[in-house]
Amino acid sequence: MLEKLELLLYLAKERHFGRAAEAAGITQPTLSSAVKSLEDQLGVLIVVRGARFQGFTPEGERILDWARRLVSDARTMRQEVQALRQGLTGVARIAVVPTALPFVVELTGPISQAHAEVRFQVMSMTSDQIAKGLDNLEVEVGITYLNEVSQARYATVPLYQERYALLVAPESPLAGRSSISWAEAARQPLCLLTPDMQHRRLVERHLREAGADVAPRIESNSLIVLHTHVRSGQFASIIPARFAQSMDERGLMKAIPITEPAVSYSIGLVASPREPHPPIVTALIEQARKLSQRDGWFDLPNDPR
Numbered sequence: 001m002l003e004k005l006e007l008l009l010y011l012a013k014e015r016h017f018g019r020a021a022e023a024a025g026i027t028q029p030t031l032s033s034a035v036k037s038l039e040d041q042l043g044v045l046i047v048v049r050g051a052r053f054q055g056f057t058p059e060g061e062r063i064l065d066w067a068r069r070l071v072s073d074a075r076t077m078r079q080e081v082q083a084l085r086q087g088l089t090g091v092a093r094i095a096v097v098p099t100a101l102p103f104v105v106e107l108t109g110p111i112s113q114a115h116a117e118v119r120f121q122v123m124s125m126t127s128d129q130i131a132k133g134l135d136n137l138e139v140e141v142g143i144t145y146l147n148e149v150s151q152a153r154y155a156t157v158p159l160y161q162e163r164y165a166l167l168v169a170p171e172s173p174l175a176g177r178s179s180i181s182w183a184e185a186a187r188q189p190l191c192l193l194t195p196d197m198q199h200r201r202l203v204e205r206h207l208r209e210a211g212a213d214v215a216p217r218i219e220s221n222s223l224i225v226l227h228t229h230v231r232s233g234q235f236a237s238i239i240p241a242r243f244a245q246s247m248d249e250r251g252l253m254k255a256i257p258i259t260e261p262a263v264s265y266s267i268g269l270v271a272s273p274r275e276p277h278p279p280i281v282t283a284l285i286e287q288a289r290k291l292s293q294r295d296g297w298f299d300l301p302n303d304p305r
Contacts, residue, residue, distance in 0.1 A: 156271075231253060
């Protein structure tokens with residue numbers, strides 16, 4: 001039954017029989033047969049029948065919840081037994097909001113150094129994609145914005161506070177400023193992340209609170225694109241202050257703290273609330289806790305707090 005439940009997770013992810021079968025490495029008739037067999041075993045319909053996939057029945061949604069639990073527990077058991085025999089091994093998939101990507105090495109570096117057989121896959125995702133990835137067992141941990149919902153649904157470890165700065169080229173008339181207001185920042189020719197990004201939604205909220213209409217000249221889901229446009233001297237951007245510093249060690253740009261008002265949001269590690277966690281996840285959580293206990297973790301010099 002466990003194999004059939006794993007196939008059900010592929011269907012939940014892809015929402016399409018053909019794509020789910022391809023992702024699982026089987027034929028579509030084999031997948032359909034597995035779902036039908038599971039329905040016969042449990043005596044309920046799992047999938048709404050139609051010419052194409054239309055969703056799960058209420059019973060199917062409940063079975064899907066159990067599938068996630070049982071598959072997760074089985075994977076954890078196998079990894080724990082393997083760790084007892086061989087030490088920490090395997091692959092950990094980490095989903096990260098774009099603004100936190102430069103800091104993932106603080107988690108992965110020490111673990112890689114201590115455990116040569118551990119590998120990591122680091123993927124840039126939106127906060128919504130990270131939540132779905134955790135729920136569908138597609139990633140082991142996420143690094144994302146912490147809020148009431150995430151802290152209620154997941155095991156969380158706060159890492160650092162994200163604060164904002166206006167990024168400009170050195171030749172900008174604003175480059176000599178020690179701080180700037182949101183209203184002033186809004187008057188610049190802005191390039192911002194796309195609206196599906198949590199960072200963009202937060203920035204947009206504060207710009208509107210400052211009485212500004214948000215109409216960026218450039219939008220992209222890549223911070224590298226924003227960075228290069230600012231370097232051209234034609235644009236400015238609002239990005240996390242620490243990210244700006246990490247991307248510009250040679251001083252090619254100027255990050256001006258936005259302090260009127262100064263706002264910050266907690267970035268942290270999120271993982272399944274179910275325990276015990278797989279050994280690799282436990283190692284990531286322990287490393288995250290070490291980082292969160294550091295004094296001045298990711299604070300900026302002259303941080304205006």
